[in-house]
Amino acid sequence: MWFVYAFLLGALLPGSLQKVGQQIGPCEWQYTNGSIIDFNSIGNTDGTPRWVNEPSIYPEGDPSLYAINPCHPFNQGEGCINVTACRTGEDGSEENIGEPDNENIYFDSESQNVVIEYWSGNESLRYVTKIITACGEEDQDQLVVDGLHDPALKVITFQFILLSRCACVDVCATATVLPPSNVSHVPVNTGATASSLPPHTIRPITTVFTPHTIRPPPAPKGLTAGGVICIVFICGLCAYFIFGALYMFFFRGARGVEIIPNVNFWRELPILILDGVSFLCSGCQPTVQMTTTSPDYDKI
Numbered sequence: 001m002w003f004v005y006a007f008l009l010g011a012l013l014p015g016s017l018q019k020v021g022q023q024i025g026p027c028e029w030q031y032t033n034g035s036i037i038d039f040n041s042i043g044n045t046d047g048t049p050r051w052v053n054e055p056s057i058y059p060e061g062d063p064s065l066y067a068i069n070p071c072h073p074f075n076q077g078e079g080c081i082n083v084t085a086c087r088t089g090e091d092g093s094e095e096n097i098g099e100p101d102n103e104n105i106y107f108d109s110e111s112q113n114v115v116i117e118y119w120s121g122n123e124s125l126r127y128v129t130k131i132i133t134a135c136g137e138e139d140q141d142q143l144v145v146d147g148l149h150d151p152a153l154k155v156i157t158f159q160f161i162l163l164s165r166c167a168c169v170d171v172c173a174t175a176t177v178l179p180p181s182n183v184s185h186v187p188v189n190t191g192a193t194a195s196s197l198p199p200h201t202i203r204p205i206t207t208v209f210t211p212h213t214i215r216p217p218p219a220p221k222g223l224t225a226g227g228v229i230c231i232v233f234i235c236g237l238c239a240y241f242i243f244g245a246l247y248m249f250f251f252r253g254a255r256g257v258e259i260i261p262n263v264n265f266w267r268e269l270p271i272l273i274l275d276g277v278s279f280l281c282s283g284c285q286p287t288v289q290m291t292t293t294s295p296d297y298d299k300i
């Protein structure tokens with residue numbers, strides 16, 4: 001099922017929370033003030049993925065389908081055994097892109113959200129599944145597949161956005177709260193050492209989330225009719241002065257300001273505009289005397 005791309009730059013998380021904390025267990029995060037976010041109830045526990053065959057919101061650039069089951073392992077096909085994230089290519093082959101034992105939860109100061117990260121592979125080629133979470137008010141959890149995001153030579157990242165009530169503090173929490181004094185300001189990594197984790201690259205997400213609607217980012221639009229008319233008018237005006245000046249210079253022998261085509265008209269144009277304004281202000285009644293002094297125009 002498709003959902004609109006989410007705006008997750010911290011607006012959905014309470015601003016009063018201190019933005020540091022630690023991972024206190026599998027799929028559990030605790031802020032320094034003692035508040036807990038427990039994601040464990042989001043994923044299925046029967047060995048099946050919570051979301052299956054989910055397409056990217058950018059299918060032109062990433063035609064793959066994704067199966068995601070945060071916090072709990074599942075099996076899908078021959079390529080995804082005991083995984084939390086699986087990618088199905090165009091040829092139907094499955095690929096492991098995240099394992100439950102390789103989990104890292106951290107708070108991202110730029111997006112102002114808690115991120116769940118899973119990875120698979122080795123040092124030569126690593127797949128990273130990044131799930132940016134945000135507190136959602138809807139009962140139904142929503143997953144947005146950003147898909148292939150920041151591909152690199154040795155690290156390939158797939159990004160997802162998860163809106164869930166369980167991403168709200170103390171809503172689904174079942175863990176024992178640690179005293180705030182015992183909470184470290186550095187996120188704790190479980191299942192992998194800090195040196196083995198790939199670098200985190202956060203791209204701001206700018207599309208506003210609208211529930212119950214499907215609205216991928218609009219494609220760039222071309223020039224409007226008004227824009228085309230303006231371009232044609234400006235080009236025509238430039239051509240008029242350039243070619244007109246060349247004609248006056250070479251064929252009429254004009255020099256100085258006289259090379260401007262119809263120079264008398266351009267000199268009188270401001271006065272003619274004033275005459276038109278005066279005519280309108282007088283109720284379209286004939287004026288006694290025109291302000292122009294050009295011999296090319298008759299007086300009314």
